[in-house]
Amino acid sequence: MILPGGIRVVFGSAFVDPRDPGNGVGNPFAVVMGAEVGRLSAAQRRTLARRTGTPETVFIDAVRQRCEPHRPSEYELDLTVLTPTGKTLGACAHGFIGVVHALAETGPITVGLDLVITTPSGGSARASLSGGCTVMLHFVSSEPLIVYGREQALEEIFHVPLPSLAGGLPVLSVGSPKLTVEVTPAVFARLRRELDGLDYDRLMALQRELNVNGIHLFCRNGITGMPERAIQANAYLGRIAVDRATGVSNAAQVSADPRVSEGQRLQIAQYTQASRSAILTLTKGKGRGIWVGGAAVLLGDREP
Template identity: 65%
Template sequence: MARPVMLPRRTIVVSGLAFVDTSDPYNGLGNPFAVVIGADVGTWDVARRQMLARGTGAPETVFIDALREPRGQMSSSLDYELDLTILTPTGKSLGACAHGFLGAAHVLTEAGFTEPGHNFTIRTSAGGLARSSLSRSGTVMLHFVSQEPRIAYGHEKALEKIFHLRLPSLADGLPILSVGSPKLTVEVTSSTFAELRLGLDSMDYEELMALQRKLDINGIHLFCRNGNTSLPERVIQVNAYLGRSLCVDRATGVSSAAQVSADPYVRNGQELQITQYTRVGRSASLSLTKGENRHVHVGGAAIVVDYQRLR
């Protein structure tokens, strides 16, 4: 059984970066997160949460609704239970957000509410589910199970309008992959990847939004492989649900997890290092390990950059 953990009486908004480079964590890589923690956060209504999510400046804001600690004779092998709500600046509730999960686990442990070496069972208000472990070295590992893929056909012209670039025609369609956040997944060559990256500022946002509505997805995940190993190596992810100013995501752990879990070139048990890019260059560093039966682990490091107490 698990029992509630007493969270701070004053609400705190913790800002940080997830999927940073562990060898140089302050070099500007990583995706911004905001974690809202306090004894009464679980009772907040939707309007209050949305107002705060608009003001944090993070692409996703994580609200700690409840935390319960392991209890019993075998407590060292049991999980903390973590209930979260994840909101974008536009008020959209997400089922899964790898960098938000990673940030929440890191913040709770750094603040002393959880102990390294334990696992977390994470549930979100939108129906997401994941497991997380925090090593004593500070790296967070997230465990997901990918969903059965959907296949989308006949959208090459829409993609060309979005990116102003001809992409390879695929008669077999493009997969929509998900571990809680569905993305249209597009494999491109290394040279096309370079062109895409340099042209991200000129994307057609309205076309992107229209395609997302049509396919009921949360963005487009584009990746290319290493020419020697054929393993996925570099990724770009774009979306319209965050708003025009946050169209290019800095880190997409859930998108990479879904892609790797379905990748025929990745062996079970194989560990990969994947780098995410924006127009200006590298933006995040992710570690992934493929398991059996669509299981996949995503790892990364996080840092805290600011604490703000709410009145």
């Protein structure tokens, strides 16, 4: 694929282990940046998103610095997020984190100023990078939607018994809706072992039926009762179907969690079948606000 001159595709990984950023933990992202990004057609963007091989490819459509009297200076970012199948997402976390790092490293933004992020699909977030490799994102969650009667479909997808769903299941969102399922630690451990048997076709059908961007499964710490571990199954990844790290899923879940108090800070580990795949830090804000963040590394440019 021939790109207009001056366009860069920067790759990296977010939600890595800050104590050992090279250990493979984290979720890959691709950031498409440069003055000519606006010249890319919709078809070119879909092709590029497919070719990057990352769960989310983020196109930087515009960067503006806003300086108003009596207000702190900040940046405004217009971003478009595409999955490998060309689906447009309203919000993502590791892709947003990747954009902030890429811009800070290449010089268009100054570390220490907040960034206001918007997407054409209506997603928004506020980002802060105070130094180091950790970016914090502030989202506002939507009111939960409740769905009923999906017990059989879920058990056919995951091949494990799930808790009674008599009260329905929430679809939670901070810009990317997720069907959210709480399981016991024992069921979570079994899910991890058997993720390679996940029924991808039924997962795809359920996501289309409910218009959700994946299924978020989590369990709590047996002593504290706080959310501790998560798995994200998402059909757009193909038959792998498990996302290595998703901040928006965990953010939406924690924001809506009545057991988590305002101002409480949590660390959640996300898992694939093989091992822990991501480290996320979350702090519940006022109302439906939630902060989510993590460390990231840039792996440089390469031809997609």
